[in-house]
Amino acid sequence: MTSSDRYGPTRMKDVASAAGVSMTTVSLVLNDKAVGIPAETKQRVLDAAAALGYRPNALAANLRTRTSDTIGFVSDTIATTPYAGAMIQGAQDAAWKAGKLILTINTNGDPAVEAYALNALLGRQVEGIVYAAMYHQMIEVPAAAKEVPLVLLDARSADSEIPSVVPDERGGAYEATSHLISHGHKRIGFLKNTASVPAANERLEGYREALEANAIAFDGELVVAGDSGLAGGYAAAMALLVEPHRPTGLFCFNDAMAAGAARAAHELNLRIPDDLSLVGFDNLELVAPFTNPPLTTMQLPHYEMGVWAVEQLINRIDGEDFSVFHQRMQCPLVERASVGPPPTRT
Amino acid sequence: MTSSDRYGPTRMKDVASAAGVSMTTVSLVLNDKAVGIPAETKQRVLDAAAALGYRPNALAANLRTRTSDTIGFVSDTIATTPYAGAMIQGAQDAAWKAGKLILTINTNGDPAVEAYALNALLGRQVEGIVYAAMYHQMIEVPAAAKEVPLVLLDARSADSEIPSVVPDERGGAYEATSHLISHGHKRIGFLKNTASVPAANERLEGYREALEANAIAFDGELVVAGDSGLAGGYAAAMALLVEPHRPTGLFCFNDAMAAGAARAAHELNLRIPDDLSLVGFDNLELVAPFTNPPLTTMQLPHYEMGVWAVEQLINRIDGEDFSVFHQRMQCPLVERASVGPPPTRT
């Protein structure tokens, strides 16, 4: 009130003079570094700060300490996929728990934007960067991103030095197929998608391995490709189901294809799961529970991957735990009602 | 190379001495404020900066200029809704276009986290805050958020001074109902949800108004409530469709309920759209196109709302355009295949 009547928010200096102490003392108290300061002084500082509505300017502190408590989150596309939310949420929650804030940016896949965005992030002194793709893929990381600790989320890089986390597609497919087998199925088809993304190849592998592990011969005729949407699933399933010696169970590349398969089955008057069992992948929250019957499927661990990515990043920022580089996150089975024992007569 | 061999990133001072000029000159050149500086000098600065890989420390600049080119994005929950992505994307794109970065935080609806989060944001000198809810609702905004320009996204506040943007629910419902009417329907049911959220009430209003505008008497018997999921839609539709004088068209609170209605129709051997026309709401990208037949529905303008919110925020930060306070964003009709003329005999 006395000397420093001025515009703008209260500064530490104001608190100091209000409490009748120096800035050093205020800083010490407010940052819990007040080792030997009497409780009485401490309280006076706290009171003054509260009375003046003091809020430290983090920018100034960060400039001085050369930290920022901020991490960058770069993603290629965020909206076009329903999965994005959970990943971001996981990342946020983990960051928050570590007292960091997240600066988000999305590049829409444009390399020019990407370069610019990285610069903006780095200029703001982010302590690390999470580089997220919105579906499991191989990406090339701009050199600039490597200036700070970096982890890849739902993506991998040819540069194996960059830590990454992706879903365990192979394991998920293995479990999906095994689930069908455990119900007694022996003729199990795989509806794969045509695109050559890691998910496609690895899910096919998992399918094969599960078959092998159970001494069921792999039959190339039982895997048929289609586009990864409902229409593709419909067509692929149709091709398989009209055959005389049709499969009794279908493992589908994703839930959309599974929904297509269900449609094909209905048209052929095959009941699910009595005549045909179905397992999907993705566990789309808006479709899997609502197919008829509700779809048994594999859950993509997006939230967990988001958490892992920033926890790992923070470990690296803190200089700890450089052990695990490439994490494959387990995809849990979500049992609903589309799987049963195979029909007694095929 | 000469005097300042030191650790850490290059600073402006380094560029200055490398180019043989003062920091002022460097600053001027790099910020495009070099009014009368000879091209030759300018080039020398640019070259030196490039050679040294200089990247300005935005924190330092921001401290000095008392700006931050950063806006805060606070949301209650991000993952649990499929809509969130588009809103964030819109916000991001608009922010990026204005040269701002977004600091995101989500509170999971916890007021304690919220208070803390707001402090963190404000401490980092965000220039404004977008406060987003993940579905259209009334919220109470913490006082701290009002210290900087603020706009509400997909939410409204009792405090009418706070600008906000929400979907035009009433208008959407009006158009949905009118669409049915324009196809010749006269007996149109409304499947409403039981929760008393703004969306529910306003969609009911829009439905009534469209009826009135077309001289169709409102019939309370034709509006039946259910929970807002597939099961609720199924039950509500069932109640209506078993009646002898059943409606020929149904406007549903949302796509999930519409999917339930479709299920009920199938069970009753009513074909869509021959025997029954259906209009949904939300245009869920993963369900609406894939119902059988594909669902005609109203699109929620999430991306556009995100854009509007940050554009508005930036206007306010810049001290311009304080005119529009409450925006209701139009919900466009997405025509697919679930609407046709009513059957000739009811």
Added chain:
DNA sequence: CTGTTAGCGCTTTCAC
């Protein structure tokens, strides 16, 4: 046209 100088608000030796 360009350099000198004084801070932005904070943390942190180093004295007393």
Added chain:
DNA sequence: GTGAAAGCGCTAACAG
């Protein structure tokens, strides 16, 4: 135990 003073990296008067 607490204060004075230096300085994080930058911008912006103000001279010259």
